[in-house]
Each structure stands twice: as C-alpha cells, then as structure tokens.
Amino acid sequence: MERCKAVFLDRDGVINAPVGLDDFGQPESPLCLADLKIYSFVGKSVRELNKLGFSVFVITNQPAVAKGKMTITDLADINSAIYHNIFLAGGDIVKIYSCIHHPDPAQVKFKELLKDCDCRKPKPGLIFQAAKEYNVDLSQSWMVGDRWKDILAGKEAGCRTILIKPIGEEDLISKPSFVARNLIEAVSIIKDETEAQQAQPYDLSVNYSHCL
Ligand SMILES: [Mg+2]
Numbered sequence: 001m002e003r004c005k006a007v008f009l010d011r012d013g014v015i016n017a018p019v020g021l022d023d024f025g026q027p028e029s030p031l032c033l034a035d036l037k038i039y040s041f042v043g044k045s046v047r048e049l050n051k052l053g054f055s056v057f058v059i060t061n062q063p064a065v066a067k068g069k070m071t072i073t074d075l076a077d078i079n080s081a082i083y084h085n086i087f088l089a090g091g092d093i094v095k096i097y098s099c100i101h102h103p104d105p106a107q108v109k110f111k112e113l114l115k116d117c118d119c120r121k122p123k124p125g126l127i128f129q130a131a132k133e134y135n136v137d138l139s140q141s142w143m144v145g146d147r148w149k150d151i152l153a154g155k156e157a158g159c160r161t162i163l164i165k166p167i168g169e170e171d172l173i174s175k176p177s178f179v180a181r182n183l184i185e186a187v188s189i190i191k192d193e194t195e196a197q198q199a200q201p202y203d204l205s206v207n208y209s210h211c212l
C-alpha cells in the first residue's frame with residue numbers, strides 16, 4: 001500500500017454541534033441520534049480535502065459510553081449518520097476511531113471501560129493506530145480539533161494542527177500551528193499550505209495518492 005497523507009478530524013465541535021454543557025461545564029456530545037446536528041458545510045469540506053489528496057479520518061473521545069450515558073449502539077448510529085451525511089455530499093471518511101474509555105472510577109459505570117488508555121486524546125494512540133492501518137505519513141498530515149486535547153494529540157503524533165473556535169484559554173495554550181473559525185476555514189488553510197508546499201522544487205518527487 002502506498003503511503004498516504006491524512007487529515008484527522010475531531011468530531012464534536014468540528015463535524016457536529018456540541019449539545020449544551022455537562023456536569024463539569026464541558027461541552028457535551030450528542031448522546032443519541034436525535035441530538036446529532038451535523039454542520040451543513042462538513043460534507044463539502046471533506047470532499048475538498050479528498051480532492052487535495054488527503055484521506056480523512058475522525059478521531060473522537062466518547063467517554064459517555066464508559067459513563068453509561070450512551071450505549072455503544074447509540075454511538076454506532078451517530079457515527080453511521082456522519083459517514084452517510086458526508087458520503088451524500090461526495091466526501092469520504094475512511095474510518096471513525098472512537099475511544100470509549102474513561103480513567104475516573106467516580107464517573108465510570110462499566111468497569112471494563114475504566115481505563116487510563118492510550119487511545120484517549122490528548123494521547124495520540126488512535127492517530128498512531130490509523131497511521132499503522134492505512135500507512136499514513138504523519139509528517140504530511142494534519143489534526144483539526146476544537147480543544148487543547150486534540151492539538152496535543154496531533155502534535156505528539158507529528159502532525160500539523162488547526163484549532164477551531166477555541167472555547168477557553170487552555171485551548172490556545174496548546175499552541176496549534178493555526179487557528180480557524182470552522183472546518184471551512186481549516187480546509188482553506190490546509191489547501192494554501194499544500195499548494196505552497198507543492199510549489200517548492202524539492203517536493204516534486206513526492207507522489208501521494210489517496211489510501212482507498
Ligand atoms: Mg471537540
């Protein structure tokens with residue numbers, strides 16, 4: 001399999017709107033299909049990334065499964081709806097990787113999901129897993145997210161990073177490569193950077209193709 005370059009997208013706040021705040025004042029994920037509101041520009045944005053030669057993956061923390069607030073079936077329904085929405089707009093998501101663990105015994109309902117795992121952002125475990133499964137060149141790849149955890153995971157994996165619509169100070173402290181208002185702006189940054197890089201003579205020998 002030829003090496004490909006990827007854009008890793010966080011899910012909540014990037015692809016779909018968060019749903020209010022949880023008990024800790026953090027933006028809450030949709031917990032069932034009825035609560036899922038996918039931003040109108042997402043399909044088009046993913047299609048644009050595909051046209052630029054990027055394989056697109058989603059990397060998401062979904063601890064609500066460990067906490068018993070959402071079933072694994074609810075999560076699968078939401079993720080399927082996201083694939084479908086993007087597919088209808090001509091975009092292609094290769095795979096959605098979800099971490100369903102949480103490390104806090106006080107919050108976790110299912111013991112088998114109580115875990116200080118490597119797949120929960122800010123750890124880069126799921127990005128590394130995708131890179132291994134699909135032969136991704138991480139140095140040519142991007143992580144796009146709306147929280148500091150996304151940015152740290154992306155940096156740790158060796159990707160360039162874009163922070164979308166930062167919520168708090170701690171998000172900016174993560175020092176992303178770029179900041180954007182939404183996914184449309186993030187895609188436009190990636191497009192500019194990709195074209196600038198292609199204009200450099202040393203890069204002409206590199207020939208990437210989409211993974212699929
Ligand atoms: Mg998010």
Ligand SMILES: [Zn+2]
Nearest residue numbers: 099101117119
């Ligand atoms: Zn995990």
